[in-house]
Structures are given as C-alpha cells and as structure tokens.
Amino acid sequence: MSIDIRPIGVPERLDGADGAELGAYAELIRRLDEETLSTADLSRRPRELLEDLRESDYTKRIAFGAFDGGRLVGFAEVHWELDDEATTAYIPMLGVDATRRREGIGSRLLAAAETAARSAGHPTTVLSAEHLIDGDPAGTPRVRAPQGDASIAADAATARFAHAHGYALGQLYRISAMDVAGRDAEFRDRLAAASAAATDAYRVVCWTDRAPEDLVDSLAHAHERMSVDPPAGAIAYELEPWDAARVRDEDERSIASGRTKLTAAAVAPDGEVAGFTELSLLPDSPAVEQWDTIVLAPHRGHRLGMRIKLANLVALGDLDAARDRVYTWNADENEHMLAINVALGFRPFALESTWQRPAAKPPGAASGAADTAGSGATTGS
Incomplete structure (x- = not known):
C-alpha cells in the first residue's frame, strides 16, 4: 500500500471520533522517545499536542504524518514565526516507526515540511535530532559543531540523513537531568x-x-x-x-x-x-x-x-x-x-x-x- 503524506488531523476535542490521529501521533512520539532517549518522561501527551497545534497569532505549527492506510508510521513537525521579518523554519521532530525505515518515508516527510516552510516565505530550515551519550563504540569517527567540545558519531543515522539532505551541523546541546x-x-x-x-x-x-x-x-x-x-x-x-x-x-x-x-x-x-x-x-x-x-x-x-x-x-x-x-x-x-x-x-x-x-x-x-x-x-x- 502506498504511503500518504499529509497533515495530522487536529480535532476540536480529544474525546471525539476525530481525535484518533492525534492519539496515534502521541503514541508514536512515546515509542521513538523511548528508543532514542531510553525514557518517555518528556513525551508530549495528546492534550499538549492539541494545544501546540491549535491556531496561534504568533507561530504556525504543522505536524505532517506518513500514513499507511489508517496507520501512522512517521511524522515531521515544523513551525515558524508569524512575523514578516522571519525567514527560518524549525523542524524539531522527525521520526519513522522502526519497522518502516529505509523506505524513503523520512525523506518525504522532510520534503513536506520544507515545502510548507518555503511556501510561507521561510527558505532556511533547521532540523533537530537526539543522541544518547556514550552509545557509540570507541574509536567511532566523530562530527563536531563549529563551537563547543561535544561530538556525535559521524555514521549515526541522523547525521547521515542530515548530510544527505544538504544540512550542516550548526550546534550541539547537552541534555542533562x-x-x-x-x-x-x-x-x-x-x-x-x-x-x-x-x-x-x-x-x-x-x-x-x-x-x-x-x-x-x-x-x-x-x-x-x-x-x-x-x-x-x-x-x-x-x-x-x-x-x-x-x-x-x-x-x-x-x-x-x-x-x-x-x-x-x-x-x-x-x-x-x-x-x-x-x-x-x-x-x-x-x-x-x-x-x-x-x-x-x-x-x-x-x-x-x-x-x-x-x-x-x-x-x-x-x-x-x-x-x-x-x-x-x-x-x-x-x-x-x-x-x-x-x-x-x-x-x-x-x-x-x-x-x-x-x-x-x-x-x-x-x-x-x-x-x-x-x-x-x-x-x-
């Protein structure tokens, strides 16, 4: 079955029949957070997603989903400032179900997010990803940001994906607890x-x-x-x-x-x-x-x-x-x-x-x- 890339539906209420897609979105976020960070403590729940995706006077936020029939198998979320001077859009989350990777779904989701941003006058895009520290074998080649001492594995899936789509590493953040x-x-x-x-x-x-x-x-x-x-x-x-x-x-x-x-x-x-x-x-x-x-x-x-x-x-x-x-x-x-x-x-x-x-x-x-x-x-x- 072909994959359909489209915005995830934003319901008026979570308890309505049209709230199923948002619930599936929250569940996929939870699973990918556990895979990436070994915790779902920070995963957004449906109520948070609903509020984040509601219309705002200050920012525009769209969550694109990859659907195989009625099943959500990937997502990309993009947002930008609703300001005439702004030219940058941000893609803080992009993920694909572990069973559906290497099918080009991530690339199609990224393209959808970038196209939406460019159409709204935001030609520059910033993409983010997360990596556990000390999860790589010793001696693994590293890639570093222009400033700071931290590094990530050069062959990490996210690094390969970003480089393949023309992105350059601009900054690394420490996530601490x-x-x-x-x-x-x-x-x-x-x-x-x-x-x-x-x-x-x-x-x-x-x-x-x-x-x-x-x-x-x-x-x-x-x-x-x-x-x-x-x-x-x-x-x-x-x-x-x-x-x-x-x-x-x-x-x-x-x-x-x-x-x-x-x-x-x-x-x-x-x-x-x-x-x-x-x-x-x-x-x-x-x-x-x-x-x-x-x-x-x-x-x-x-x-x-x-x-x-x-x-x-x-x-x-x-x-x-x-x-x-x-x-x-x-x-x-x-x-x-x-x-x-x-x-x-x-x-x-x-x-x-x-x-x-x-x-x-x-x-x-x-x-x-x-x-x-x-x-x-x-x-x-």
Missing part, C-alpha cells in the same frame, strides 16, 4: 546563603502560571532577548517579537495543555525584570522541564542566575515534592550556564544536534548568560 527527590532542604539552605551573600538590591519574585501584571511588560522584553541572546553556534535563530499579549497567550496555552509553570524572576531596583527562569511540570509524568533562563546583559555579574534557579527549585518542592527529576538543555559552548547547572547537580545523558540548510556562517563569540530549550521541544534551560 538532575534528581531532586529529598533535596528540598538543601535548595532552601543554598538559596538562603546566596541571598545573604548578595550585596545588590535585586529581589526575587516567584509565581505560578500567570505573570504578575506589574512585571508582564518587562518580562516580554526578557523573552524577546531570550530568542537571540544565547549562544547560537552556526544556527540562524531570529528575533521573536514579544509583548504583554504574547506572554499572556503563552501562559494560557501552558495551562490549557495541562502543564504547571513555575517562574522565578530577578527584579531590578527600578522594578524591571532583570532575568527569569521557568520550570514546566508535565502532566501525567513525574518529570519537570527547565525552560528558558536568561539574565539580561546590563544585570550580569551578580550571580542572579543561580539565585533565581534555586528559588524556583524551592518553589517546586513546595508545590509538588513528588516530582523527582528535572531536565534541561544547554548549548555545549555555553560555559557560564553549564557551570551553574553542574553546580546544581545536573548531569548530561544525551545530546541534541541542530542542523541548518542552507548553512549559516559561524558568528563571533556569543554571550553565555542564557539557556534555551531544546527538544521538544524545542524547550529551555
């Missing part, structure tokens, strides 16, 4: 010590889900800087326009997806957000994702990154002590944020490779006081 069970008192003590040692006038403000009204405008500015301030390797990340309305939209979408979002922000003496960090608690999973973390350039040098991360970990313990593991993504060349995360107890277990076509020229040295999300999700650190 930290066990937090039983560490509430430790985080509280470390936060108290860091606060006592501070000689500045910054204060830390924490909230759940919705941003406070008095901070939402400056928080939007911090989000906008988050899109371009972190190290980018040779990837052409573009400025995302943010305002208070977009912050509110993101808050509501997170709630609708079943997630709980914890935010800790450093607030400067003038009342503006100097930096922030986010933790996202997944529904139906014990896992927590460390999302965006940034300290804006004028406010660096005060150890605010460590203080806001500790404050958010304390808030996590207060809200849901049963959550036992936090995951984070960091550019391999982002030494400053990696040092903070290692000091907290994060340990790398996988890498996310990021590939671009056409390839961008490597930029000059980038600042290191921010983290970004990866994975899936394309999510932050």
